[in-house]
Amino acid sequence: MERAELGHLIDVLQREGREVVGPIFRNQAIDIGPITTEADLPIGCVDEQERATYRLTRNGSARVFGFSEPAASFKPYIFPQRQRIAAFRREGRGFVDEHHEEPIPRLALFGVRACDLAAIAILDRILLEGPYVDESYRRRRESCFIVAVNCAQPGGTCFCASTQTGPNCTFGYDLVLTELHAKGNHRFLIEAGSPDGLEILEHLELSEPTDDDIDFARRQREHAADSMGREMNVHGLTELLNDNTQHSRWDDVASRCFNCTNCTLVCPTCFCATIEDTTSFDGKQAERWKRWDSCFTLDHSYVHGGAVRVSSRARYRQWLTHKFGTWKEQFGMLGCVGCGRCITWCPAGIDVVEEIEAIRGSDEKVREEVDHG
Amino acid sequence: MKAKPKLAVWKFASCDGCQLSLLDCEDELLAVADAVHIANFPEASRAVVKGPYDLSLVEGSITTAHDAERIHKIRRQSKTVITIGACATSGGIQALKNFADHTDLIRTVYAHPEYISTLPNSTPISDHIFVDYELRGCPINKEQLLEVVNAFLNGRKPAMPEHSVCLDCKLQGNLCVMVAHGTPCLGPVTHAGCGALCPSYNRGCYGCFGPKENANPRALTVHLQEMGVQRDELLRLYRSFNAYHSEFRKESERIEQE
Numbered sequence: 244m245e246r247a248e249l250g251h252l253i254d255v256l257q258r259e260g261r262e263v264v265g266p267i268f269r270n271q272a273i274d275i276g277p278i279t280t281e282a283d284l285p286i287g288c289v290d291e292q293e294r295a296t297y298r299l300t301r302n303g304s305a306r307v308f309g310f311s312e313p314a315a316s317f318k319p320y321i322f323p324q325r326q327r328i329a330a331f332r333r334e335g336r337g338f339v340d341e342h343h344e345e346p347i348p349r350l351a352l353f354g355v356r357a358c359d360l361a362a363i364a365i366l367d368r369i370l371l372e373g374p375y376v377d378e379s380y381r382r383r384r385e386s387c388f389i390v391a392v393n394c395a396q397p398g399g400t401c402f403c404a405s406t407q408t409g410p411n412c413t414f415g416y417d418l419v420l421t422e423l424h425a426k427g428n429h430r431f432l433i434e435a436g437s438p439d440g441l442e443i444l445e446h447l448e449l450s451e452p453t454d455d456d457i458d459f460a461r462r463q464r465e466h467a468a469d470s471m472g473r474e475m476n477v478h479g480l481t482e483l484l485n486d487n488t489q490h491s492r493w494d495d496v497a498s499r500c501f502n503c504t505n506c507t508l509v510c511p512t513c514f515c516a517t518i519e520d521t522t523s524f525d526g527k528q529a530e531r532w533k534r535w536d537s538c539f540t541l542d543h544s545y546v547h548g549g550a551v552r553v554s555s556r557a558r559y560r561q562w563l564t565h566k567f568g569t570w571k572e573q574f575g576m577l578g579c580v581g582c583g584r585c586i587t588w589c590p591a592g593i594d595v596v597e598e599i600e601a602i603r604g605s606d607e608k609v610r611e612e613v614d615h616g
Numbered sequence: 617m618k619a620k621p622k623l624a625v626w627k628f629a630s631c632d633g634c635q636l637s638l639l640d641c642e643d644e645l646l647a648v649a650d651a652v653h654i655a656n657f658p659e660a661s662r663a664v665v666k667g668p669y670d671l672s673l674v675e676g677s678i679t680t681a682h683d684a685e686r687i688h689k690i691r692r693q694s695k696t697v698i699t700i701g702a703c704a705t706s707g708g709i710q711a712l713k714n715f716a717d718h719t720d721l722i723r724t725v726y727a728h729p730e731y732i733s734t735l736p737n738s739t740p741i742s743d744h745i746f747v748d749y750e751l752r753g754c755p756i757n758k759e760q761l762l763e764v765v766n767a768f769l770n771g772r773k774p775a776m777p778e779h780s781v782c783l784d785c786k787l788q789g790n791l792c793v794m795v796a797h798g799t800p801c802l803g804p805v806t807h808a809g810c811g812a813l814c815p816s817y818n819r820g821c822y823g824c825f826g827p828k829e830n831a832n833p834r835a836l837t838v839h840l841q842e843m844g845v846q847r848d849e850l851l852r853l854y855r856s857f858n859a860y861h862s863e864f865r866k867e868s869e870r871i872e873q874e
């Protein structure tokens with residue numbers, strides 16, 4: 244597909260009645276937001292990501308996807324920050340159910356990276372394929388068309404090659420793009436991953452890729468996989484973390500952690516939520532809302548009589564051992580897709596890769612069966 | 617029909633801003649007035665109805681011996697006491713005097729210091745009486761004020777989480793100004809309640825709502841120092857509207873001694 248056809252792809256998706264959301268330039272960073280024309284894409288932007296640091300520059304290049312994972316994931320579009328889940332009005336001695344489902348827009352998630360595809364697959368497994376189905380999530384997910392993009396240049400905090408979730412998209416998309424940009428040549432390789440994707444392709448003006456194109460794409464893929472910002476040894480993580488519940492590193496990280504929740508909220512696979520109830524002043528109406536929560540809040544572990552995880556140590560340990568260890572026992576896969584957002588966006592500069600290495604690399608092995616954190 | 621609960625608003629050392637937040641609830645004020653009998657509210661009306669009161673909202677800190685007496689009378693007449701704002705909850709901006717010699721301050725500020733009779737410290741209401749609930753903020757957020765009155769009327773727990781401003785920042789879909797712009801921000805150690813107002817306008821959080829539960833300002837100081845924030849600026853960050861509040865106070869005192 245020629246570069247000029249990219250705008251056409253966005254048009255076609257919109258003509259199909261879809262709202263396109265994808266990477267946009269906002270507030271000195273790349274965020275996820277509405278895209279109406281290709282001019283909304285952050286063309287020529289390059290990001291620098293390190294622990295607690297994100298800087299964006301425009302290098303004047305014509306490259307459309309010259310950056311790595313955006314600040315936000317697509318999570319808010321499929322698992323919104325807040326949603327009303329029930330509403331009642333008092334009538335006589337009983338109640339009338341006043342809740343109605345909001346109409347859900349048909350979305351096209353545009354420019355989804357391999358890590359975020361894997362994250363969506365994890366949320367699908369948990370929220371759709373478990374014993375309880377999250378109906379709101381199901382409706383939102385079913386409304387999504389996904390245009391993925393293969394990464395050419397991983398970011399400074401990316402480690403998807405370690406978690407085997409990237410940098411190339413292998414599943415979970417309707418269409419996938421590979422940007423081919425070198426020496427005056429600017430084209431896209433576009434492949435369909437579903438019947439819906441094939442149908443969209445029919446509306447586009449395409450040409451067969453040349454052998455050079457295919458070769459270039461292959462080399463770009465290999466280069467991306469070889470230039471990860473970080474590397475994590477994921478071997479035997481569940482055992483490692485389960486064997487070290489009393490490791491001194493938990494105290495060390497607790498002294499640095501703000502328990503501010505940023506890591507969990509930017510994480511594309513964290514799905515914890517809490518319930519808040521509201522009433523009208525006269526007590527005749529009541530609503531129940533679900534909103535994002537985090538294992539770093541005190542209320543999150545509140546059970547009858549008090550909270551279970553009071554210290555920062557217990558909270559940080561919960562997050563790390565769940566995401567990288569017990570998640571596997573619970574859901575059958577690693578809870579982390581290596582996107583690096585929790586490293587970039589932790590304002591304290593705490594790096595999960597380093598924390599895990601610190602535990603793996605030490606001789607200590609401390610486990611206690613009964614632990615009151 | 618049950619008699620409407622009697623609501624009283626009381627003022628101590630403060631700027632009236634928090635009381636005004638109640639008047640500022642234009643759209644909801646009628647619903648409030650419908651649900652409660654406003655028995656004492658100096659900012660709104662001079663009429664005072666005698667106690668006892670079902671709900672007393674207390675604004676301001678204790679700075680005089682007279683006020684230290686008065687607050688006990690209010691407690692005796694009130695079934696429930698809710699403090700509103702940073703002054704009532706932590707001593708307010710005027711608690712800056714707690715870090716200095718107050719007689720020196722009086723001599724510097726007043727032409728006739730002999731007419732001034734004040735306590736050495738500005739203290740929160742909870743230092744003097746039992747407080748049922750504390751509403752944070754300088755000023756308070758009117759939505760939160762409505763929520764706490766509403767919850768009181770309906771006998772339920774107010775939805776008033778003690779988590780960080782960061783969580784609200786992410787609920788708003790904001791970008792982190794500390795990470796993306798290098799702007800110092802107190803959000804990670806500050807109690808939510810404002811809806812992450814400042815970060816939503818690309819400013820760092822000023823800590824108007826005081827320390828969050830389990831706040832770790834020590835770690836934040838280390839990080840801010842790495843970002844190049846100097847000692848004086850750090851002291852100013854922790855010493856504002858909630859200077860005397862537990863973790864903020866301890867951290868500023870620690871920095872001072874360093």
Ligand code: SF4
Nearest residue numbers: 500501503504506589
């Ligand atoms: S690890 Fe970082 S982002 Fe997560 S709670 Fe701690 S300080 Fe906040």
Ligand code: SF4
Nearest residue numbers: 510579580582583585
């Ligand atoms: S744990 Fe961190 S690196 Fe892993 S998926 Fe979550 S945000 Fe990304």
Ligand code: SF4
Nearest residue numbers: 358394397401403409
């Ligand atoms: S983690 Fe992998 S897939 Fe995600 S942005 Fe980085 S390189 Fe791309």
Ligand code: SF4
Nearest residue numbers: 782785792793801803
């Ligand atoms: S801008 Fe401030 S409040 Fe918002 S996430 Fe960053 S540190 Fe927290």
